[in-house]
Amino acid sequence: MIFSQLSHSFRRRAARAALVFLVLLILSTAVLSAPASAQEPLEPAGPPDAQVGLPLFANRCANCHGPEGQGNGELAGNLPRPPRDYTDEEFRRTAVPSSLFQTITDGRPAGAMPPFGPASSNPIDTDSRWDLVAAVFSLGTPVEAIENGRVIYEENCLSCHGEEGAGDGPEAGASAATVPDLSDLRYWYSRSNEMVLASLQDPEITDHTYDLGEDELWDVIDYARTFSYIYADPQAAFQPIEVVSISGQVLNGSTDDMISAGSVLLRAFTPDLQQVATQETEIASDGTYNFEVTEAGSDWVYMTSAEYGDISFSSSPERLEPGVSELEMPIVVFDATEDPSAIQFQQVHMIMDYDGENVQVSEIYVVSNLEQAVFIGESGDPEQGTLQLGVPTGAQNVAFQRSFQSFENFLPATEVIPNDQGYVDTVPVRPGSGVMNLLVSYSLPYEMNMTLGHPLFYDTNSATIVLPDIGLDIEGTGWTSEGSQQMGDMGSISSYSHPSLAAGEALSFTLTGRPSASTSAVAGSSVDNNLTGVVIGGIALLLAAVGAVFAVQNWRSEAEEAATAHADQVESMLYAVAALDQAYEAGKVETSQYHERRADLLDQLAANWVPADGR
Numbered sequence: 241m242i243f244s245q246l247s248h249s250f251r252r253r254a255a256r257a258a259l260v261f262l263v264l265l266i267l268s269t270a271v272l273s274a275p276a277s278a279q280e281p282l283e284p285a286g287p288p289d290a291q292v293g294l295p296l297f298a299n300r301c302a303n304c305h306g307p308e309g310q311g312n313g314e315l316a317g318n319l320p321r322p323p324r325d326y327t328d329e330e331f332r333r334t335a336v337p338s339s340l341f342q343t344i345t346d347g348r349p350a351g352a353m354p355p356f357g358p359a360s361s362n363p364i365d366t367d368s369r370w371d372l373v374a375a376v377f378s379l380g381t382p383v384e385a386i387e388n389g390r391v392i393y394e395e396n397c398l399s400c401h402g403e404e405g406a407g408d409g410p411e412a413g414a415s416a417a418t419v420p421d422l423s424d425l426r427y428w429y430s431r432s433n434e435m436v437l438a439s440l441q442d443p444e445i446t447d448h449t450y451d452l453g454e455d456e457l458w459d460v461i462d463y464a465r466t467f468s469y470i471y472a473d474p475q476a477a478f479q480p481i482e483v484v485s486i487s488g489q490v491l492n493g494s495t496d497d498m499i500s501a502g503s504v505l506l507r508a509f510t511p512d513l514q515q516v517a518t519q520e521t522e523i524a525s526d527g528t529y530n531f532e533v534t535e536a537g538s539d540w541v542y543m544t545s546a547e548y549g550d551i552s553f554s555s556s557p558e559r560l561e562p563g564v565s566e567l568e569m570p571i572v573v574f575d576a577t578e579d580p581s582a583i584q585f586q587q588v589h590m591i592m593d594y595d596g597e598n599v600q601v602s603e604i605y606v607v608s609n610l611e612q613a614v615f616i617g618e619s620g621d622p623e624q625g626t627l628q629l630g631v632p633t634g635a636q637n638v639a640f641q642r643s644f645q646s647f648e649n650f651l652p653a654t655e656v657i658p659n660d661q662g663y664v665d666t667v668p669v670r671p672g673s674g675v676m677n678l679l680v681s682y683s684l685p686y687e688m689n690m691t692l693g694h695p696l697f698y699d700t701n702s703a704t705i706v707l708p709d710i711g712l713d714i715e716g717t718g719w720t721s722e723g724s725q726q727m728g729d730m731g732s733i734s735s736y737s738h739p740s741l742a743a744g745e746a747l748s749f750t751l752t753g754r755p756s757a758s759t760s761a762v763a764g765s766s767v768d769n770n771l772t773g774v775v776i777g778g779i780a781l782l783l784a785a786v787g788a789v790f791a792v793q794n795w796r797s798e799a800e801e802a803a804t805a806h807a808d809q810v811e812s813m814l815y816a817v818a819a820l821d822q823a824y825e826a827g828k829v830e831t832s833q834y835h836e837r838r839a840d841l842l843d844q845l846a847a848n849w850v851p852a853d854g855r
Contacts, residue, residue: 282338283429284370290472293375295561296368298511298539300356307511307539308474309379321351332380333437333458337373337429337468344369374469381462383473388456389463396450397460405467428468433461484533485566488555490523490546493671494575494612498527502546504571506531509541509557516540548573551614551622551668574671577613578620580743583627584608585700586674588747592707594755598636598683601692605629607669607676615669625664627678629656630694630747635682638663643677650679662694686755693748696741703738703747711756716749 298307304319306312309326316323324331344364345357356364356372364372393401399411405422412419420427437457440448452460486506490499501523508517519531523546531544538560545554555569586606593600607627609615617626631638640663642653655666656678669676684692705714709724709732722735741747 283425284367284373287425287467287469288367288370288374289470290371290374290378290474291470292368293371293373294378294472294474296364296372297375297379300364301372302511304353307478309376319352323351323353326376326380328380332377332462333433335377335380336432336435337377340373340376341369341429344372375472375474377465377469378472379474381471383475385459385462386466386471389459389461392452392456392460393463396452397464401464405464422464423467425468428465433458433465436461436464478538481536481538481560481565482534483565484536484540484542484560486531486533486542486544486569487567488529488544488569488571489527490529490548490571490573491527492548492575493572499523499546499548499573500525500527502548504529504544504546506533506542506544508533508536509543510537511539511541513541542567542569544569544571546571546573549576549614551576551616574612574614576616576620576668577611578616578618579611580615580618580628580698582609582611582613582615583669583698584610585696585698588696588700588703590703590705590747592705592712592751594686594708594710594712595683597685599686599690599692599751600683601635601681603680605678605680606674607678608673609669609671609675610673612671614671617664617666617668622666622668625657625659625666626668627665628659628661628697629664629678629680630662630697631680631682632684632692632694634684636684638680638682640665641679641681642667643679644675650677653678661697686751688754689750689752691748691750693746696745696747697743699743700741700745700747702740705736705738705749706733707735708733712751712753714749715752719749 297305297309302309302313304311304313304315304323305326306316306323311323311325313323326332343353345355346359347353347355354360356369398409400409400419401407401422402409402412407419407421409419422428437454440457440461488504490502490504491497492499503520503522506517506519506521507515509515516537517533517540519533521529521531523529529544533542541557541559543554543557545552547553551573553571553573555571558567558569560567584607586608587604588606589604591602591604615626616622617624619625629640640653640656641650642655643650653665653667656663657666658664663680665678667676684690705719707714714721714734714736718738719736720738722737724732724734726732736749738747
């Protein structure tokens with residue numbers, strides 16, 4: 241059985257921002273907004289580096305603009321406007337770097353391009369955004385143009401402008417003060433190639449004596465612009481790597497001991513998650529393992545895994561940086577625990593709605609494992625059940641969805657099965673705070689003064705109910721009204737809170753009143769339901785604000801934890817796509833939903849290849 245955690249970096253849609261903020265108030269959350277950022281610079285502090293920017297482009301931009309910047313990314317067909325083709329000659333000649341930087345920073349809402357500056361939920365720092373500008377110019381400028389321009393420059397321009405364009409060539413002489421400094425970033429970052437060409441062809445501006453045709457001038461301008469940024473051949477990134485060396489150690493995270501027996505499986509994937517290679521090797525006596533992959537794709541993604549206690553544990557997925565051919569990929573495994581006291585429901589949120597006949601309920605469980613061991617259920621056999629879940633008697637259309645460590649891209653939790661106490665999950669729970677979210681949805685025929693309740697099998701820190709103001713009220717011991725809030729077009733909603741509940745207590749209340757309207761867009765509750773989606777967005781912000789998404793684990797340093805948290809996101813997305821593919825092949829997911837979810841997962845996967853430091 242594969243023990244794999246799906247986690248996804250969450251992104252909020254601008255159209256719901258105000259609603260999410262109100263939900264945060266309803267959930268009694270104080271989220272501090274970031275101070276306004278200073279005016280972004282019109283030119284970089286130093287020459288941006290395309291060698292740094294190209295991997296970032298692959299991570300954050302290629303899903304729309306394509307891996308080579310041709311506007312043909314996987315998501316291009318879903319956008320209201322086609323993404324810019326950076327290899328178009330017209331773009332290369334008219335692009336102004338400072339304007340391009342601002343577009344990257346602020347986004348382009350009309351084309352559904354998100355901002356990557358301070359307004360982003362996953363921002364790119366200023367220097368890296370300038371590196372992206374350098375990457376865009378590299379993608380759009382053929383190597384041949386650079387090489388032709390270099391020859392033309394050396395034959396016609398170097399004598400005055402100098403080797404680095406600083407205006408200090410051997411023939412500059414007394415006129416050196418009037419020779420433009422082509423290494424001045426301000427010169428290039430406020431001008432397009434077209435503007436520079438116009439100045440070179442204007443006899444009132446230039447006193448050049450060379451005799452160059454327009455095609456030669458375009459090439460020499462392309463080359464001269466490289467004095468303002470570090471050009472990189474984008475095609476070099478697509479060349480196969482002769483030998484890739486992958487190594488690591490297998491560590492028991494419960495005991496800090498090395499695992500000295502067993503085997504490690506290596507898998508390699510293309511960026512669109514097609515498996516292209518596998519190898520297996522034995523773990524050495526010192527806990528290490530080694531692989532060599534020949535003729536490897538430069539954009540391949542690697543993951544290693546090891547079996548421990550009948551559960552498969554994976555490394556974080558990794559991809560090689562340009563010029564690097566070695567990867568260190570440690571694997572952390574855990575001992576198992578059957579003690580249910582390890583499990584805690586960090587929060588339980590109930591979102592209730594009414595469709596005219598039935599109460600639609602979505603319960604969101606934020607699950608934590610407080611031990612440094614994998615919880616495999618009280619029976620010791622995960623296939624017999626791990627987490628026990630209750631639903632009210634008479635619940636209809638019961639369905640389960642799952643996400644890991646964030647509140648987007650819930651996927652069908654087909655591993656949840658019925659048992660004599662309700663339902664039980666069969667996925668082991670790894671250590672950590674808020675490591676998994678389960679969304680349980682069901683409906684109940686509405687009756688006046690109906691009581692809803694079911695047992696909670698684990699200690700629960702807090703519970704919340706959110707429902708529309710359509711004439712329904714909550715009554716019950718321990719429940720406190722938090723008042724109502726206006727939710728824009730959705731009208732007013734009310735919320736109720738309950739303090740901690742011990743394992744074995746019931747989550748119970750009475751629903752009273754005669755509802756005056758139906759608010760459900762569709763029958764049944766899911767993360768696509770408006771109210772459910774908005775509340776989930778609010779919970780996501782709440783957890784982000786208090787730092788609960790990635791809990792610090794005692795056996796790791798802070799730096800290791802930050803890197804591991806980020807890696808868990810990417811690993812989770814790989815498995816999320818695999819799980820979605822399996823569900824689709826089994827006929828459990830409709831075709832339209834499958835393609836939409838897969839495209840969104842690939843979008844987030846691309847975004848999260850950025851290392852934890854943002855570069």
